[in-house]
Amino acid sequence: MSFKQDVAAEIEQIKKAMGAGVNVSFDCAGFNKTMSTALGATCSGGQVCLVGMGHSIMTVPLTPAAVREIDVIGIFRYKNTWPLCIEFLRSGKIDVKPLITHRYGFSQKEVEEAFETSAHGGKAIKVMFNL
Numbered sequence: 001m002s003f004k005q006d007v008a009a010e011i012e013q014i015k016k017a018m019g020a021g022v023n024v025s026f027d028c029a030g031f032n033k034t035m036s037t038a039l040g041a042t043c044s045g046g047q048v049c050l051v052g053m054g055h056s057i058m059t060v061p062l063t064p065a066a067v068r069e070i071d072v073i074g075i076f077r078y079k080n081t082w083p084l085c086i087e088f089l090r091s092g093k094i095d096v097k098p099l100i101t102h103r104y105g106f107s108q109k110e111v112e113e114a115f116e117t118s119a120h121g122g123k124a125i126k127v128m129f130n131l
């Protein structure tokens, strides 16, 4: 698939999963493709927070995003975000459990499997160890 087809397919998948465009997206990778997907999947008037610093120069469809009044927000190294995040987790305001897709024990074999799953798992989002 071409770059454009990949991005279009990802955007469709996200919109389908969310039932609509999302209000706030976080690009945690920082690549042409992930940022293009974030901009496309975000609804008009929404925000895209660029967390990932994959490359210093990205080629993304910025003009269509600007036409839809999407704000791009930068953040560096999560400064001052930990207390707020910890509070969100503590209070149950956000539930991160659905992001955990796999759990492994801590034997040599399981650790290897976990890294394999993380690298090639396809559907893996967060791979955790049970200690």
Ligand SMILES: *[C@@H]1O[C@H](CO)[C@@H](O)[C@H](O)[C@H]1NC(C)=O
Residues within 6 Å of the ligand: 023
């Ligand atoms: C997204 O934004 C719309 C319009 O402001 C609002 O009605 C809706 O509740 C928001 N969705 C979420 C999940 O916050």
Ligand SMILES: *[C@@H]1O[C@H](CO)[C@@H](O)[C@H](O)[C@H]1NC(C)=O
Residues within 6 Å of the ligand: 031, 032, 055, 058, 059
């Ligand atoms: C981003 O896209 C531009 C234009 O297609 C390309 O020149 C550049 O190499 C891409 N960057 C990466 C990291 O793929």
